Amino acid sequence: MTIRTRFLAAAALAAAVLAPARGSALQLLDDALSLESRPRPDLKVALLAPGAGPSLDFDLLGDAPKPPAVAEDPALRTRRKMLNLHQGLGLGLLGLQLASTVTGQLNYNDKFGVDNTGRYEETHKFLTYTNLAAFAVVGGIALFAPRDKAAKRTGFGRTTVHKIGMGLATAGMIGQGLLGVHTARREGYLDQERYGRDHLVLGYLTLAAMTVAVGAIVF
């Protein structure tokens, strides 16, 4: 073994200890001890190759054209927040409408049944006023949410069904309010029961319209 070979072997052993990759160090050791003269691998290329991706330094399309008009982000963000709130409160509203209808039915049965104790009257009144106020708030949130300027008019879809349903429910709400007040004013008259029944039917129709409207969005 010549001095040069010993030196190379020692250098390779040192590299084996210091190098992080054991495989690379053993490769160096093999290379150093090899009697064959072979060209040294291009270490720079070998080290860069695994991590480097394809060169994407090209632009085939040039500058982008002026982007289409899109509402400013803060306005869209506000719109989204308002509509998310509308969504959450809307579910609560459906529950209130259901509770109002149920207490309305119980109140009707009580008033025009045998007992007429009036025990559901206050609960029904409280729920209906709360329902009416919540309806206005939930509807207002959707109505006053900022518009999306880039929105395209689309055909008949879920949102259209929702809007039609809620439109009918709004008409039902107004009708119920008027009929409710009128029914209360007909106290002592024979036609009070008829008005009460109409009020009740309208309550069910409003509940149905609202269920369809919510269902169109949810399912």
Next chain:
Amino acid sequence: MTSTFLALLLATSTSPAGAYVVDSGGSVVRFHLHHKMHEVDGRSSQIEGKVVLGDDGKVMAMIRMPASSFDTGDANRDSHMREALEAAKFPYVVFKGVTNLIIPVAYGKPIETKLQGELEFHGVKQPLTVPAEISLGQDGSAVVKARFSVNLESHRIERPSLLFIKVDENVLLDVELKLKGAK
């Protein structure tokens, strides 16, 4: 003699090398998004793109689309989508990719390849490998079909939610591009 004939034949045959542009009329990018209560499908044909095929078979492709151009058939949902994508701030979705085709290619026969590239979506660049099928026509046209998924979270997109349930983080993209020779 035979080799001279083959050389002449190769020299006179039409080479697919050249530049191709996306024919937006016949091209479409569809997406599919899953929500626990809904399946959402959208599409856009507002595609701008160019593909350069070199004599050595090297392919460079660049596709650009307005982020606001996707249409799901529901204006309200589209509005939410534009907000989630911050389309005013990041108006374009851009893909750049490269691949190599073995030349000569057989016309009309789909060639399967993988485009190694980068997707810039919501202002965030992420490496992306797109498995694609390329069919070259002898009339200088080409069709590229690709199907792959993109992770919304990796592009820092806040996933939209319905009834407080977020949509899946992966969106499936179905791309069909009709290319014609660039003049």
